Amino acid sequence: MQKLYSHNLRHLPKVELHRHLDCSVRWSTLLEIAPQTGITLAPTLQGQKEQFLITQPMKDLGSVLHKFLNAQQVLASEEILTRIAFEACEDAFNDGIRILELRYAPTFIEDGHANLNFDKIHSSLVKGIEMAKKKFHMAVGLICIVQRVKPLPVAERVVDFAIDHKDSFIALDLADNENGFEPKNFENIFQKAKKAGLRITAHSGETPDNQAPQWVRDSIEILGAERIGHGVQIIRDLAVMDFVRERKITLEVCPISNYLTQAFKTYEEHPIKDLLRSGIRVTINSDDPGIFATTLSDDYEVVHRVHQLTPxxxxRCNQIAFEASFISDKEKNKFVSEFF
Ligand SMILES: [Zn+2]
Incomplete structure (x- = not known):
């Protein structure tokens, strides 16, 4: 089989379901705007990479937390948010992505930015996306993230905000560390969102933990999740794998992210091929391409090189992603001939 590299794979039409808009800032833009937002850049390129990027497997969360905080600090104005939303779409388009779901946490962007509020953040991001959709032939949808680690009243405020803006949000997501923040804590607010018409996905089963398969099952049964962000730890439990397959739940798998966060020690240990071959609905995603300094094509290259995934x-993964995308059929169908 001919070897494929990310530069070959860039031309492949793709659907991406799992990409954090607030962690997708273009590198050149990050360096340009960081000094305007109070960050002193390191004098060398290597030092600057140390400030923002995660390119080696994480040893522990504490060792990389400052990178997330630096990347968050630059999201400091409406103008910046519009620009990064536009550029995130442009970068995705240039990587072959034709159907793109972006997600962000209003609480993450708002923190420490007294000049911003949920409304200003959202309208600025939507503006950038609308500009990109006029320029590039692509469909783009926005998912609202509830951060597990915030107090429940804050989570309720985020859900109400998402419901109030359901014309510009396609779905609700739950993110951050699961341990100690189990799905059942969020049952009421997720069921409320579902009743209001929002689709549901949830980060679950990402980090290695014996409880992870049960959290995935609970995210589906209790939160009403139709898709699972990551979900890769279900490989530990055949019964949960059967459950996910029978329910036709789509997994938003992010191979490079899983390696960098050490969900699996090596790429070889990553279960993407086993999940795919067992008939589970697997899609391939980049998660945080800004902070990881990657493209979605890089994720394709890795699973091709390590697991021999073929064109x-x-x-097949893109057809699954097309079907599972929460973007309206009317929008998606403009691209159907590129995938089927
Ligand atoms: Zn994620």
Missing amino acids: ADFR
């Missing part, structure tokens, strides 16, 4: 596998 036929990629076609």
Whole structure:
């Protein structure tokens, strides 16, 4: 089989379901705006990478937390948010993505930015996306993230905000560390969102933990999740794998992210191929391409090189992602001939 590299894979039409808009800032833009937002850049390129990027497997969360805080600090004005939303779409388009779901946490962007509020953040991001949709032939949808680690009243405020803006949000997501923040804590607010018409996805089963498969099952049964962000730890439990397959739940798998956060020690240990071959609905995603300094094509390259996934596998994953995308059929169908 001919070897494929990310530069070959860039031309492949793709659907991406799992990309954090607030962690997708273009590198050149980050360096340009960081000094305007009070960050002193390191004098060398290597030092600057140390300030913002995660390119090696994480040893522990504490060792990389400052990178997330630096990347968050630059999201400091409406103008910046519009620009980064536009550029995130442009970068995705140039990487072959034709159907793109971006997600962000209003609480993450708002923290420490007294000049911003949920409304200003959202309208600025939507503006950037609308500009990009006029320029690039692509469909883009926005998912609202509830941060597990915030107090429940804050989570309720985020859900109410998402419901109030359901014309510009396609879905609700739950993110951050699961341990100690189990799905059942969020049952009421997620069921409320679902009743209001929002689709549901949830980060679950990402980090290695014996409880992870049960959290995935609970996210589906209790939160009403139709898709699972990551979900890769279900490989530990055949019964949960059967459950996920029978319910036709789509997994938003992010191979490079899983390696960098050490969900699996090596790429070889990553279960993407086993999940795919067992008939589970697997999609391939980049998660935080800004902070990881990657593209979605890099994720494709890795699973091709390490797990021998073929162009036929990629076609299948993109068809699954197309079907599972929460973007309206009317929007998606403009691209149907590129995927089927
Ligand atoms: Zn994620």
